Amino acid sequence: MSDGESVPLLSPPDASCTYKLYSQRFYVLFVFFFLSFDQNLIWLTFSPIARNAEEYYKMSEATIDLLLNWQSILFIPCLPFVYILLNKQNGLRKCVMLVAILTFISTILRIIPLVISNSSSPHFHEISMPFLHAGHILNAICYPLVTAPVSQLSCEWFGLNERTRATTIAIIANNFGGTIGYIMNPLIVHSPSDVPRLLYIHLSLSFVACVLTFLYFPAHPPSPPSPAAEQLSSAINDENSSWKSHMKNIWQCLKTPSFLLICNAGSLSYGIFNVWVGLYDLILKSQGYSEIQTGWFSFGSSLSGNIGGIVFAALADTRPFRRSFKLLLTIASICCFISLVWFILMVPTYFYDQLILPSSAVTIGLSLSLAGLFQGAGLPLFYEALAEVMFPLPESLSASILVQWSNVISLILLFIAPNRGKLVNLIALITSAISTIMILCARFTYKRRDEDEKIQSIKHISDHSQDDVINQT
Template sequence: MEKPKVYRYRWVILVSMIPILATTNLFWLTFAPITRIAEDYYNVSSLSIAFLSICFMVVYIIMTLPASWLVDTYGFRIAVAVGAIITAVFGLSRGYMSSSFTIVVISQIGVATGQPFLTNSITKAAARWFPVDERATATGIASMATYIGMIIALVLTPILTDQYGLESMLSIYGIVALISACIFLILSKEHPPTSPSIVEETEQTFSFKGLQQMLHKRDFIVLMACVFIVMGVFNAVMTWIENILSPRGITPSQAGIAGGVLVILGLVGAVILPIISDRIHQRRLLLIIPLIASIPGFIGLTFFHQYSLILLSCAFLGFFMMGVGPIAFQYGAEIANPIPEGTSYGMLMLMGQISGVIFTYSMDAFRVSSTDSLTPAMIILIGLMLIGLFLTSKLNESTMILSSEHKEEM
């Protein structure tokens, strides 16, 4: 069977999305590695600073269905453009009016409003421009962009704050948001001239009837439960990374580096693991193995005191736990078909944001008051990861990726 034509411009589409996807996660974790500095600067509690990250999860819960509707009704380009403009506007206001904590909170909520329009478009862009056996790779590269934003936030923020001050750091990030939005608006296109897919797909627009159909699919329900656990754990850990490590004598800069190592290796995993998944035409196996491998890294992050071992644990955890994300989202898009990609992605992200809020606030409740330690909370999260692994083992393989393999052999 002759393959349909794929266009080199598909890579330009991905490149155009990378800066703005990175920027939204840069804003999400801006304050995570400088929690104590921000507390002193604004004279507020640690939970108030944590809210600047938590609000992204809360707003996502509210905005994910409107964002998915826009993605699936008008296409990813319109949706990303909306998200990019919102991010740029509120990113600039956060930077240039950063002396007021109230304005920073309002701006942070504004930026958070733009995030679902950006992230919910990833699998739609992959479906528009890439054949089925390249989509996990494309989703991985787009997800890699979000990890780049995390790395910059965790590693560069303490450095910029130390050298230039908190207000200047936030202003620099606002300018980055404006440039990132312009890059996407100039380079992006909605459709290639012809479809890249060899697998028959029935594309629908967003509807609550389609949403109901998706929620009656057994594998999608199980996947939602898995994502609820794994993403919730990840969001909670990234929000409290400095507080997790500081009781063991780790400084804010060291905690930022540890978080950066976690995300850098996650970036690598988000590229390598989806490529393997596409090459061997397996989704389920590449969901189970990384979750098994992430458990030792999680244990090390919880119990090790030696900084070098903490970094090693972060590297291990990041590669496998974050690397599995793009495969999970692509698997969800395939098993939800013909429900549109923006809807499936949005529902999975919704699960992760709900659990992120719950787990993040719960971690603070389990803090040991005498030592400020979050170890009991981390032990609970390890138990949840084991439950997530068990649920993942109950998934069935994607028929779409198997069909793609069969058609390639014809």
């Protein structure tokens, strides 16, 4: 499908339908935020406390890396099934329930060795390892369940001028879990004997999230909040939906030039940056920065990304910028590139070992925070831009392709990354420039917003006509 072709609507919405916003949408978003936050917090359990965890469980650094990497390993095969589930009736609710159950079970599994044995036992390592791996595998399965539905959740529950902010909050929830984990875990675990305390805290958080989910999480609002939500509901309820139709929709995305440019720009930006942030310790080791300092750099970068996402999303929902995704993404991408250049000039580069610019902890932290700020600012806009370009295809489809390709890029870079901090710096800089060029070349359309505004305009005229008839009689 070329950019100039129009996509037929699945069914014409009823102009007499009243589009109403329900207060429950905030509770639904809060529960989703809590579950996504927990998922990433649990995933990051041992990395910030690696030395204490190694001593407590008598496990190696490679084992801790594997517990972390289960998420990347399982993401690619699990995501297609998540997409199919999302596009079944009540699919969003089923995904959320599954996250709540699996996250809770994963934290229980990690507690079992503490109950049936103790760390002084000579067999504690052999007993605990299967439970730890099983727990982290279940938690890893939840990752696509909290990343794929973000655009669909905002479309199903939020109004025309709230969707970008709702998508942003759903996205940053997962990142925020990691951000807090970098700081909270070392504060709780001062010695190996404190490791169980952290696991019980995670168990408590997952239990609360599970209870909140099962107490109340409706499948959908009583009535659609927008024409786009009505179209989405019609598509999900279509009995002809099958693997064949899903593959046809994917092919439709892959032959749309604008989709490919925007999706590749977002995937490169997000996939490379995620790995790069995790390598601060390696990149800055030659300059004498400790693990604690690089941990604070990671925290500042992640926190800035969350703030940037919220600020740009709020801006995108205001009247002057509702059709300015390209402008906002270009600004974010250029500013991120400039921040990366500043940082790279303050560390040994791939070509020169000598520093080009003088550096200090303040300037290093500031450059990394600015890079995180502008990278995070653009991420939610990629989700929303892809949903607009590919409307009326489900929002979960474009989001799934984006996060799947992003994860593939991250895995590729992970194979390159070991002990190659300078090369990863260079790759991050080059891909940032390429992403900017792709954004500038892409043609941004607003099919979903156009359809929403057209139908709401028809409804508004219809309501006034009915009022005039009533007044005349």
